[in-house]
Amino acid sequence: MANTTAEQARGAKIMLELRDIHKSYGGTEVLKGIDLTLKRGEVLAIIGPSGSGKSTMLRCLNFLEKIDRGSISIKGETLAFTDESGEVHYATGSDRRRLLSSMGMVFQQFNLFPHMTVMENLLEAPLTVKGRKREEVLPEAEALLDKVGLLEKRDAYPGKLSGGQQQRVAIARALAMKPDIMLFDEPTSALDPELTGEVLRTMRELAAERMTMVVVTHEMAFAREAASRVIFMAGGVIVESGDPQEFFAHPQEERTRAFLKNML
Amino acid sequence: MDRLVDISILMLEGTQVTLEIFFVTLLLALPLGLFAALGRLSSWKPLSLLMEFYIWLMRGTPLMLQLLFVYFALPMVGIRLPDIGAALLAFTLNYAAYFAEIFRAGIQSIPKGQYEAAETLGLTYAQTMRRIIMPQVFRIVLPPVSNETINLVKDTSLIYILAMNDLLRVARTIVQREFDMTPFVIAAVFYLVMTFVLTWGFKELEAYYGKYDR
Ligand SMILES: Nc1ncnc2c1ncn2[C@@H]1O[C@H](COP(=O)(O)OP(=O)(O)O)[C@@H](O)[C@H]1O
Ligand SMILES: [Mg+2]
Numbered sequence: 001m002a003n004t005t006a007e008q009a010r011g012a013k014i015m016l017e018l019r020d021i022h023k024s025y026g027g028t029e030v031l032k033g034i035d036l037t038l039k040r041g042e043v044l045a046i047i048g049p050s051g052s053g054k055s056t057m058l059r060c061l062n063f064l065e066k067i068d069r070g071s072i073s074i075k076g077e078t079l080a081f082t083d084e085s086g087e088v089h090y091a092t093g094s095d096r097r098r099l100l101s102s103m104g105m106v107f108q109q110f111n112l113f114p115h116m117t118v119m120e121n122l123l124e125a126p127l128t129v130k131g132r133k134r135e136e137v138l139p140e141a142e143a144l145l146d147k148v149g150l151l152e153k154r155d156a157y158p159g160k161l162s163g164g165q166q167q168r169v170a171i172a173r174a175l176a177m178k179p180d181i182m183l184f185d186e187p188t189s190a191l192d193p194e195l196t197g198e199v200l201r202t203m204r205e206l207a208a209e210r211m212t213m214v215v216v217t218h219e220m221a222f223a224r225e226a227a228s229r230v231i232f233m234a235g236g237v238i239v240e241s242g243d244p245q246e247f248f249a250h251p252q253e254e255r256t257r258a259f260l261k262n263m264l
Numbered sequence: 265m266d267r268l269v270d271i272s273i274l275m276l277e278g279t280q281v282t283l284e285i286f287f288v289t290l291l292l293a294l295p296l297g298l299f300a301a302l303g304r305l306s307s308w309k310p311l312s313l314l315m316e317f318y319i320w321l322m323r324g325t326p327l328m329l330q331l332l333f334v335y336f337a338l339p340m341v342g343i344r345l346p347d348i349g350a351a352l353l354a355f356t357l358n359y360a361a362y363f364a365e366i367f368r369a370g371i372q373s374i375p376k377g378q379y380e381a382a383e384t385l386g387l388t389y390a391q392t393m394r395r396i397i398m399p400q401v402f403r404i405v406l407p408p409v410s411n412e413t414i415n416l417v418k419d420t421s422l423i424y425i426l427a428m429n430d431l432l433r434v435a436r437t438i439v440q441r442e443f444d445m446t447p448f449v450i451a452a453v454f455y456l457v458m459t460f461v462l463t464w465g466f467k468e469l470e471a472y473y474g475k476y477d478r
Pocket of ligand 2: 054056
């Protein structure tokens with residue numbers, strides 16, 4: 001999008017920087033050297049075939065998986081780096097917690113807490129993790145629920161909601177921690193087709209508010225229209241990356257073309 | 265009719281012993297079972313193996329044998345416990361093992377995504393267990409814990425062999441003395457009342473915690 005290019009020209013703040021990320025499970029290398037820089041307000045769409053390492057890359061970012069080599073920095077601060085001997089070091093204690101708390105994560109399977117109401121799901125982390133006061137967080141949580149269009153469901157249990165509603169609550173829950181970066185791992189893949197629209201709409205609104213986002217998705221329309229950049233991953237590497245209009249109109253690599261042809 | 269009342273009063277005293285064993289065992293075995301389950305699931309191998317062995321031993325041998333062992337074998341190696349203490353030790357160790365298996369299965373049935381969601385929201389491991397995992401486990405284990413608890417009511421009658429005056433022994437003593445089967449019928453009614461109250465209580469609990477649907 002034009003905005004992003006303008007901001008890049010002004011040298012917008014770098015939110016995320018991955019250098020030479022490698023990750024193996026057992027003997028198989030799943031990430032084979034990923035480099036990525038994300039500036040404030042960028043919406044990065046990651047597409048690619050199943051098993052190409054997209055989820056693993058997101059999970060390495062927020063410490064659900066540990067990298068084997070490379071470095072990760074968040075808002076200019078180091079989360080992980082590799083020393084000369086090849087050993088990976090992570091930030092520890094409160095430093096690590098602070099860095100990780102600047103990222104919110106939305107999962108394919110929603111992962112709402114089923115024993116808590118919608119409102120309790122939103123309040124849980126601000127109260128338990130940040131130790132904030134309930135009466136202070138409550139209006140914020142109400143505003144977030146209103147934003148995702150689910151204020152009237154505040155006292156419902158997740159089991160009573162549709163998949164699309166659950167995913168919107170999950171987005172609101174992540175936002176309640178006031179993250180600077182939102183990570184989405186195929187947020188609409190577990191949904192019935194008629195329910196993807198409401199979730200994508202919420203994400204588009206978030207993008208319009210200049211939230212920095214990384215979105216793994218199979219929704220090509222979302223990638224084309226809402227993203228400021230698209231990358232195509234296959235076999236643990238970034239095959240191609242570019243401006244969405246360019247990327248979809250004139251894919252450069254043969255593998256990208258083959259993948260896009262299959263998606264249509 | 266008077267006789268029935270007299271017998272019942274005698275048997276109420278026996279019921280006290282039965283209830284004491286029941287409640288103290290439950291009070292000790294539930295938390296112990298939880299710790300054993302956490303130990304069993306620990307990534308620290310020695311602890312996990314030790315708990316596996318303990319659970320295997322307790323579930324693989326008869327409770328009657330365990331009672332006799334604590335009652336007769338321990339004094340031989342110089343450990344003397346009061347009768348009720350010996351009974352409580354055996355019951356607690358045995359039931360904690362069964363509870364541990366129930367809790368382990370419950371904890372393992374919670375999807376990995378619950379831990380991951382909690383972690384990405386910044387909850388520590390302890391907070392995750394306390395706030396997210398255990399409340400869900402509690403609900404899942406209610407039915408099997410309810411079963412075991414009702415079993416415990418009936419298993420308390422095993423202390424009969426330790427010559428303690430529980431409900432069953434009091435009943436038998438009267439039966440032998442007076443050649444009248446009524447005490448056995450009364451004992452059956454007492455046990456039924458206890459299991460009925462428990463069944464009802466657990467059903468209420470399950471209904472209360474079933475207010476959210478998976
Ligand atoms: N925890 C794990 N243990 C072993 N292999 C894994 C694990 N997670 C992912 N993989 C493997 O890593 C590869 C990449 O997986 P993933 O990152 O989930 O791909 P994608 O999200 O692009 O579909 C797959 O081959 C998958 O089987
Ligand atoms: Mg995936």
